[in-house]
Amino acid sequence: ADPVAVAEARAHQDRLTKPRGALGALEEVAVRLAGAAAVSPPPLPAPAALAIFAADHGVHAQGVSPWPQEVTLQMVGNFLAGGAVANAFATQVGASVTVVDVGVAADLDPAPGLRISKVAYGTADLSQGPAMTAEQVTAALEAGVVVARELVEQGARCLITGDMGIANTTASAALICAFTGQDAAVATGRGTGVDDETLERKVEVVRRALLANGLTGGPDGAASPGAQTAHAAQMPQMVHIEQKEYKEQSAQIEQTAQAASAMKTLAAVGGLEHAAIAGFILGGAAAGVPVILDGVIAGSAALAAAALAPAVVDHCVAGHRSAEPGHAVALSHLGLRPLVELELRLGEGTGGLLAYPLVCAAVRVMHEVATFDSAGVSDKEA
Amino acid sequence: ADPVAVAEARAHQDRLTKPRGALGALEEVAVRLAGAAAVSPPPLPAPAALAIFAADHGVHAQGVSPWPQEVTLQMVGNFLAGGAVANAFATQVGASVTVVDVGVAADLDPAPGLRISKVAYGTADLSQGPAMTAEQVTAALEAGVVVARELVEQGARCLITGDMGIANTTASAALICAFTGQDAAVATGRGTGVDDETLERKVEVVRRALLANGLTGGPDGAASPGAQTAHAAQMPQMVHIEQKEYKEQSAQIEQTAQAASAMKTLAAVGGLEHAAIAGFILGGAAAGVPVILDGVIAGSAALAAAALAPAVVDHCVAGHRSAEPGHAVALSHLGLRPLVELELRLGEGTGGLLAYPLVCAAVRVMHEVATFDSAGVSDKEA
Numbered sequence: 001a002d003p004v005a006v007a008e009a010r011a012h013q014d015r016l017t018k019p020r021g022a023l024g025a026l027e028e029v030a031v032r033l034a035g036a037a038a039v040s041p042p043p044l045p046a047p048a049a050l051a052i053f054a055a056d057h058g059v060h061a062q063g064v065s066p067w068p069q070e071v072t073l074q075m076v077g078n079f080l081a082g083g084a085v086a087n088a089f090a091t092q093v094g095a096s097v098t099v100v101d102v103g104v105a106a107d108l109d110p111a112p113g114l115r116i117s118k119v120a121y122g123t124a125d126l127s128q129g130p131a132m133t134a135e136q137v138t139a140a141l142e143a144g145v146v147v148a149r150e151l152v153e154q155g156a157r158c159l160i161t162g163d164m165g166i167a168n169t170t171a172s173a174a175l176i177c178a179f180t181g182q183d184a185a186v187a188t189g190r191g192t193g194v195d196d197e198t199l200e201r202k203v204e205v206v207r208r209a210l211l212a213n214g215l216t217g218g219p220d221g222a223a224s225p226g227a228q229t230a231h232a233a234q235m236p237q238m239v240h241i242e243q244k245e246y247k248e249q250s251a252q253i254e255q256t257a258q259a260a261s262a263m264k265t266l267a268a269v270g271g272l273e274h275a276a277i278a279g280f281i282l283g284g285a286a287a288g289v290p291v292i293l294d295g296v297i298a299g300s301a302a303l304a305a306a307a308l309a310p311a312v313v314d315h316c317v318a319g320h321r322s323a324e325p326g327h328a329v330a331l332s333h334l335g336l337r338p339l340v341e342l343e344l345r346l347g348e349g350t351g352g353l354l355a356y357p358l359v360c361a362a363v364r365v366m367h368e369v370a371t372f373d374s375a376g377v378s379d380k381e382a
Numbered sequence: 383a384d385p386v387a388v389a390e391a392r393a394h395q396d397r398l399t400k401p402r403g404a405l406g407a408l409e410e411v412a413v414r415l416a417g418a419a420a421v422s423p424p425p426l427p428a429p430a431a432l433a434i435f436a437a438d439h440g441v442h443a444q445g446v447s448p449w450p451q452e453v454t455l456q457m458v459g460n461f462l463a464g465g466a467v468a469n470a471f472a473t474q475v476g477a478s479v480t481v482v483d484v485g486v487a488a489d490l491d492p493a494p495g496l497r498i499s500k501v502a503y504g505t506a507d508l509s510q511g512p513a514m515t516a517e518q519v520t521a522a523l524e525a526g527v528v529v530a531r532e533l534v535e536q537g538a539r540c541l542i543t544g545d546m547g548i549a550n551t552t553a554s555a556a557l558i559c560a561f562t563g564q565d566a567a568v569a570t571g572r573g574t575g576v577d578d579e580t581l582e583r584k585v586e587v588v589r590r591a592l593l594a595n596g597l598t599g600g601p602d603g604a605a606s607p608g609a610q611t612a613h614a615a616q617m618p619q620m621v622h623i624e625q626k627e628y629k630e631q632s633a634q635i636e637q638t639a640q641a642a643s644a645m646k647t648l649a650a651v652g653g654l655e656h657a658a659i660a661g662f663i664l665g666g667a668a669a670g671v672p673v674i675l676d677g678v679i680a681g682s683a684a685l686a687a688a689a690l691a692p693a694v695v696d697h698c699v700a701g702h703r704s705a706e707p708g709h710a711v712a713l714s715h716l717g718l719r720p721l722v723e724l725e726l727r728l729g730e731g732t733g734g735l736l737a738y739p740l741v742c743a744a745v746r747v748m749h750e751v752a753t754f755d756s757a758g759v760s761d762k763e764a
Contacts, residue, residue: 016467017457017460017465017466017467018466018467018728019574019575019727019728020575021575021727022467022574022575022726022727022728023467023724023726023728023732024705024724024725024726024727025724025725026724026726066762066763067401067760067762067763068760068763070760071759071760074757074758074759074760075399075759077757077758077759078399078752078757078759081752081757082750083399083750083751083752083756083757084399084400084751084752085398085399085400085404085405085747085751087750087751088743088746088747088749088750088751089743089746089747091746091750092739092742092743092746093739093743192401192404192762193401193402193403193404193762323406339724340722340740341723342405342406342407342408342721342740343406343407344404344405344406344408345401345403345404345406346400346401346404346405350405353743354739354740354743357474357475357736357739358722358724358736360474361470361471361474361475361735361736364470364471364473364474365467365470365471367470368464368465368469368470368473369465369466369467369469369470370460370463370465370466374465375456375459375460375463375465376456376459377453377456377457377459377460378449378450378452378453378456380448380449380574380575381448381449381450
């Protein structure tokens, strides 16, 4: 974040005709977006584009969801027909909707609003080994980057993440455990509403996935052996360099190692839509627009994106906090405060869409509200 | 609330292409509005109209606010010039703004968007005795009813409450204590941001106000002597009537007594804008449209409206929960769950405006989302 823009944004907030701090968390949103855009006030984040990344999951075979896998495909049809909750919310807030097939386990017919970037017909079962190959995770990530870039080229000034994938809260829980070190029993939730027995099985599947993939669950994936090895391998070259340079290079290498480890973790227990959303976040940040994160799927994907490039978090706004317990773990790790907390547990981008007018309102204040001086309003007595 | 519409709305929610209950608190909003409108789905609550009721307070003389009293007048000018946060938020969500002078301590020039319904040049000091006369409180209430009716006649399908009045959180705290029985130290907050010393004084002023007005702070103002007397006076006439009739009449008399007591409480420690907002809520409910409540001023006014006519609560949606501690007390007493919780403490209707797109989204789902059957989406396995 740009410290000058942050300072200017804070000072500007304090001159506006309202008691200082009276807009609570919304002032912080405006200040953060000023820092990310490196200008105060930050640009109004409009119009917005929602991208719903759809994919299937091999782990569905473990009985972690009461919904048939075909529902992923059927819901893609529902999005394209305008019949899902995400469509109604997008209409309400004036956001466009793009559906991206990155891994649905069936062939989709071309349709307006659908982008086919299929990497695979679903992932492998993450409880048995890696869900994706290195090539697949890279391709899915790249698909997300491209969608973000193209939506911004087409005029979007705010991106909203969406997802569809039966069983994807299981992959999210595993990612959250791997990136934060949290226990599976804490990070795993009922998703779309599983019963006690299924929840127990789901926790067990997440544990097995972490074990099968050598992810003991250290923070930022650092416990994964890949990270340590990559770092150690670079050490000998650096013996003779200066202390400051050493620190810089060391930090860079640390970051490269962390990024390599994050890709491995994402491939191991993520979903194709998680990888694509991580790319979408990276692409949005690279294009300089805010990215509103939806729920637990986005939160777990954002952990991966943040491990790949920590600065992207400055561009992220946590749209809401879902009912899924792992989501709070992810947001706390990212240092993001959710704007909407209404126990939504739907995905599709619905929580991000609801937050969008709040984000716009926060920024609009910076552009349109008078100052004490300009409005001739007396300030508070010292 | 209409029980048939409520049941129909719940059943309809369960047929939509989403996991049951996945929209959390928003499902409850849609169901409540169906009950209030006696039809499922309830009408889309658009367009919306914000009314900002402005008035001054005699209790300002007690040093309960660091802001000069003239700021009420100056902010009215700011609203009319479009320079306040409420204007920016209203633009964002597409709501109209009407400013209503019910008691500003100065004469206002006529202006577009301003309605002059002045009842007095501010209230008397509530810490010394009643803030308003019986005539004043009735006139202010009536002014609010008229504004609500006219806005609905002009096409509004949702009303949002707003307020402006330096020192009005002191009156709100006193109302909340009187209507809920809560202690002044719990219900009184820092308003626009007073220091520790001023907060202590403010609590003391609220206590003095309750004592000076014979309001010991029983729930629903029932502790006020007026209520007991009115009820007792009617008792002798009812000795010979049948048991069922007795119960009905008794309930009616109880309600009449409660209403009389509520008017006395409102006159004693309320503000002219509190009375007007109570009327605005009654008027909105009478016109059959939802009323989105803003913060602690609206919450305390809603306690009065609910005591006057308990059924109005069905039409109310709690827009947000402000940082003011008494607001949570009021909402809990009303049984309302706030939609936005971002530590706003500004008033003007800002929290209500932010909630408006969420309320629309909740209702829009009922109109536009496909059912499992219509979309050909498989339901969850039993």
